[in-house]
Structure formats: C-alpha cells, structure tokens
Amino acid sequence: MKKLIVVSVFLTLVLMCTVLTAQQRGTQVPPATGAMADIAIRLADAINKQDAAALQKMVAPDAVYLDEDGHALPVMAWINKLTVGTPPKKMAISGTHGQMWDTSGWVSFNYTLAETFQGQPKTLRGTASVVVKKAASGEWLIQLVHGALEQKVAGLTN
Numbered sequence: 001m002k003k004l005i006v007v008s009v010f011l012t013l014v015l016m017c018t019v020l021t022a023q024q025r026g027t028q029v030p031p032a033t034g035a036m037a038d039i040a041i042r043l044a045d046a047i048n049k050q051d052a053a054a055l056q057k058m059v060a061p062d063a064v065y066l067d068e069d070g071h072a073l074p075v076m077a078w079i080n081k082l083t084v085g086t087p088p089k090k091m092a093i094s095g096t097h098g099q100m101w102d103t104s105g106w107v108s109f110n111y112t113l114a115e116t117f118q119g120q121p122k123t124l125r126g127t128a129s130v131v132v133k134k135a136a137s138g139e140w141l142i143q144l145v146h147g148a149l150e151q152k153v154a155g156l157t158n
Contacts (some may be wrong), residue, residue: 036098125150
C-alpha cells in the first residue's frame, strides 16, 4: 500500500509538472491587432511611398531611434535614411506581434527592405520594434524605434 501511495504521489507530481510546462510553452507573444497592427502597416506604407511627412506625423517630438549597434539617434535620421533615395526603398513586413495598454503599447515585426546600394540592388532583412504612447489627442505616437539587421554567425544562427 505504501508503494502504491508513493507511486501515486510521484505520478501526480509528474503529471502536474508536465501540464505546467506545456502551459508555459503554449504561452506565445500575442499577434499585433488593432492600433498596433495599424502602426506597423502605416509605417511600411510611408516608407514605400517615400513619405517622410507621414512618418514624422507618426512619431513623438522626443522620439529616439536605436540602431542595431545601440546608437541613440534622433528619429529624423531614421526617417531620412528610409525615405530618401532613388529608386525608392520597398519594405515588406511579416510576423507582427504587439500589445496595447491604456496609454502605451508596442509592436514588432520582421522586415525585408529592398534598396539600391552603390548601384546594386540589395535586400536587407531584420526586425524592428516600436514603442508607442497615446497622446492627449488620442492618437498613438511612436516614442522609440529599434532596428536590428539579421545577423549570420557561423555555428550560432541558421
């Protein structure tokens, strides 16, 4: 009888741990919806149209851009980099995720950016993360942009 109790307790603990682990693994970053998804789409549309004014309207006056090296640049440097050039840069986004609270939120997405560099067509891949806050007017303004280029490191990445 003691063995049966010990085995039952052991199996119960194993089952509980298995269920808890499965629940934790099932937790996923939420997909971007509503206003957060809209921000990602509007951002890509403005870049594709080379519409610096539209991007400027989306950012807060004190917004900052953090590049992949951790440099904190004025957001206008980021806007100019993406909206200047011939032919225009073309951005496609995928894998949007985000979350929204009362007065703040975030959205991240993977992107490809097709551009011409030194006369040759190039495609950059990366991930962008955007933090937003709700202005007094009720519109969402970008407060922080972080961009990271896809990195290939032998033995560590695919």
